[in-house]
Amino acid sequence: MLKNYKTLLFDIDDTLLDFKKAEHIAFKQLLAHHNIDYTDTTFQLYLSINEPLWKDYELGKLDRATVLSSRFEQFFAHYQLSVSGKECDILYRSYLTIGNQLLDGALELIDTVSKTHQLAIVTNGVYDTQMARLKNNGLLPYFKHIFVSDKVGFQKPDKRFFDTIWQEMNITDTSSVLIIGDSLGADIKGGQNAGIDTCWINPTHQPNTLSHPITYTVDALQDLYTLF
Template identity: 45%
Template sequence: MNYTTLLFDIDHTLLDFDATERAALRQLFEEEQLEWTAEREARYRTINRSLWQALERGEVTRQEVITSRFVAFFAEQGRTVDGSRMDTRYRAYLSQGTELIAGAIELLDALKGKYQLYVVTNGVAATQHARLKGSGLAPYFDGIFVSEETGYQKPMPAFFDYVFDRIPDVTRNQTLIIGDSLTADIQGGISAGIATCWFNPGHAAASAELTPTYTIERLDQLVTLLGTKEVDWTTSK
């Protein structure tokens, strides 16, 4: 299939969210005089992930996610916090995170001008726009769709309807979504009737219920998949 439009998730696909999150949590814990440990970081991530997955299923609101995650985490540490204020501080640190997945810039250099490129993300709008700008990724994209601004989130079909209503000269059968999340990106793409590419660098187990059109483990494999002219990846970090 000759694709004309590529939809990119950003966290864990183009931007290294794990590194960004770790740095933000370290800063927050230091301010709260709470020792950072790998176990505490892992526990926060478990709480946070479960809430975002509940949002994807439509069980909670975005506001409930961002105000309750730190309340729940710090309650386990024996502390009572204002979830909204804590989240505001955390997201200020998170906005500074601009570390890239290896090969991200080289990939976009190879694709820019050959495809319509768009961001589709479930992140908080102010945070995601700041990180895209700070990382240098923003200029590569023809548009950025953040769930907070659309009023819908992946994998809701309404999110993709919103996106397609705002992309000129696009057809779904010539669109490919690239992302790391089976439940948000791949499920969303399947529900929207578009091709899907699962970015799976960690060799996670596949789902029996969700079958992506393609699977890649490195970003340079997308260039090969699309048949785009090869570029020099030796500068990737």
């Protein structure tokens, strides 16, 4: 039950904000900048290049800078365009922050739990981008503590990412902390590595392939109300 916890750690992407929506908006803008017409096929092509690169990053095979720039170099090469991957990425990330990306009821839920709990953001991503997205979607004022992997120096599920949190928030009793997120491999595994309770947002009813049980599994963020 939520009242058993003092601190709630929230993931951002596909927990509070709709990352696919953000990605879609940004991609459309980037294409327009290069005078390429948007089609679903174009977007699928981009995803088919981008997703494996991020998987390699998560496995530690590629560094972040390489992923961020080579995804666009590879994509635009399909259109015989030679671009600066780095410049494309800067532009793309500026577009990633625009538009309403809130998942249904996210702002209301955060407003509610902010009255009873200490809240923190725990996200793997680029600090400036994640900060701008929180700000543009009205979430920033609710979070005094924000942990973004590229600033922390470690990413979920690494235990050291969480060690930074305990240190910065002066948390000694981690049994009073719950992590809430959609990613089994990053949020839930990370929570387990850190020895805290976990709440998995699992709308598509994926199986738990981790070796430890998950404290709570819900279909949607709003289901947290049932844990009050």
